[in-house]
Amino acid sequence: MQQVNLYLEEFRPQKNYFSAEFTAASVALLLVFLIGIQWLVSHSIKKVESSVIALENQKVATELQVEKLKSTPIGGSASQLDEEIAILKEEKSSREKLREIIEYQNLGNAEGFTAIMAALARQSIDVIALERIRVTGAGNMVELAGKTRTPKAVPVYLQALQSEQVLANAQFGLLRIEQPESQSQNIMAFAFGFSQVEGAKK
Known part of the structure; x- marks a missing residue:
């Protein structure tokens, strides 16, 4: 019976990093990563947009209140x-x-x-x-x-x-x-x- 010493470099199984299976898996992981990044960016943008809209509404409400106070006599005549x-x-x-x-x-x-x-x-x-x-x-x-x-x-x-x-x-x-x-x-x-x-x- 012939024995093979796997500790020797020439007898170890070689991984082909350029094989179709490995490339497909890498591309899939990259796509998942990019989709995650895109979702985080989109979520952050929506939060910023919501904050901007809230600030704009608050500004409009404040301006309306100021105008109302200007047009209303203080405590009557x-x-x-x-x-x-x-x-x-x-x-x-x-x-x-x-x-x-x-x-x-x-x-x-x-x-x-x-x-x-x-x-x-x-x-x-x-x-x-x-x-x-x-x-x-x-x-x-x-x-x-x-x-x-x-x-x-x-x-x-x-x-x-x-x-x-x-x-x-x-x-x-x-x-x-x-x-x-x-x-x-x-x-x-x-x-x-x-x-x-x-x-x-x-």
């Missing part, structure tokens, strides 16, 4: 702004001077007075600014006065106060709403129980 400022000043003043504007006589106990004030605070409305508060008869009589830019909100405010347990049986007196002498036409003075609406035209 100057007179409306003056009215808004006036009522805000009234509200701020009424809060800062709360101790000075509260008048009460013979309430009977501090706890009852605190409960009434807490009820007034819970039912506060932003369109109503209280300027005077007077509690008499151990809390059985409550008089209020102030200003508002929404007169129809005053009766609603009274109903809300009467829903409070501490004020359910209290008397608020006659409601009067009049126009103050030195205020805008849209700001009205009102009073529950006080003999005269403060600052109203005579």
